[in-house]
Amino acid sequence: SQQGEEDPQALSIQEGENATMNCSYKTSINNLQWYRQNSGRGLVHLILIRSNEREKHSGRLRVTLDTSKKSSSLLITASRAADTASYFCATEYPFYGANSKLTFGKGITLSVRP
Amino acid sequence: DTGVSQDPRHKITKRGQNVTFRCDPISEHNRLYWYRQTLGQGPEFLTYFQNEAQLEKSRLLSDRFSAERPKGSFSTLEIQRTEQGDSAMYLCASSLFGVWANEKLFFGSGTQLSVL
Numbered sequence: 007s008q009q010g011e012e013d014p015q016a017l018s019i020q021e022g023e024n025a026t027m028n029c030s031y032k033t034s035i036n037n038l039q040w041y042r043q044n045s046g047r048g049l050v051h052l053i054l055i056r057s058n059e060r061e062k063h064s065g066r067l068r069v070t071l072d073t074s075k076k077s078s079s080l081l082i083t084a085s086r087a088a089d090t091a092s093y094f095c096a097t098e099y100p101f102y103g104a105n106s107k108l109t110f111g112k113g114i115t116l117s118v119r120p
Numbered sequence: 121d122t123g124v125s126q127d128p129r130h131k132i133t134k135r136g137q138n139v140t141f142r143c144d145p146i147s148e149h150n151r152l153y154w155y156r157q158t159l160g161q162g163p164e165f166l167t168y169f170q171n172e173a174q175l176e177k178s179r180l181l182s183d184r185f186s187a188e189r190p191k192g193s194f195s196t197l198e199i200q201r202t203e204q205g206d207s208a209m210y211l212c213a214s215s216l217f218g219v220w221a222n223e224k225l226f227f228g229s230g231t232q233l234s235v236l
Contacts, residue, residue: 046209048227049227111162
């Protein structure tokens with residue numbers, strides 16, 4: 007399976023601190039995506055990074071991709087209580103071809119304390 | 121862009137009954153996915169369509185599950201003879217599949233199924 011594995015499983019930080027979440031995967035990818043899910047709701051796309059990119063920014067989010075280590079990290083700067091949610095990384099499997107589809111890891115539960 | 125909508129939001133049924141869920145994707149999207157999610161887990165792939173063609177069905181999906189996407193628009197997911205193990209959130213997502221790779225998925229709010 008290509009399913010990504012997020013680390014840590016749970017993260018609790020104080021409002022204003024930075025949150026770093028990691029994702030590792032097994033085989034070559036075309037792109038890696040991060041999603042967020044609030045309790046009882048659907049997932050919301052946060053950011054996509056392609057295999058030829060090393061870093062990408064979107065507002066308070068920074069994503070890095072290291073294809074040699076098959077890993078990615080998501081950094082949320084200056085966290086807010088509203089960032090409390092589950093975060094998932096998703097990768098294409100197989101990585102190339104008409105049958106590719108996104109597979110998700112088990113997720114990271116982020117709690118931001120006011 | 122009105123987003124992906126799913127109906128119903130919640131479904132409670134008795135074991136052995138049949139249930140059907142509906143998903144309306146973003147109109148210009150050619151791909152539609154169904155995922156299943158249980159508490160504390162990530163979304164688990166069930167099946168997906170490219171336009172009206174069902175391209176893949178997960179091996180985890182028993183013969184009690186069937187999905188359709190007539191005319192490449194909305195999709196339905198039917199579960200026959202429901203079992204308690206079918207209790208989960210069923211998520212629908214759509215995307216514009218580009219050159220050999222998915223762009224981002226847009227998810228609906230899901231249908232929470234409880235089998236008593």
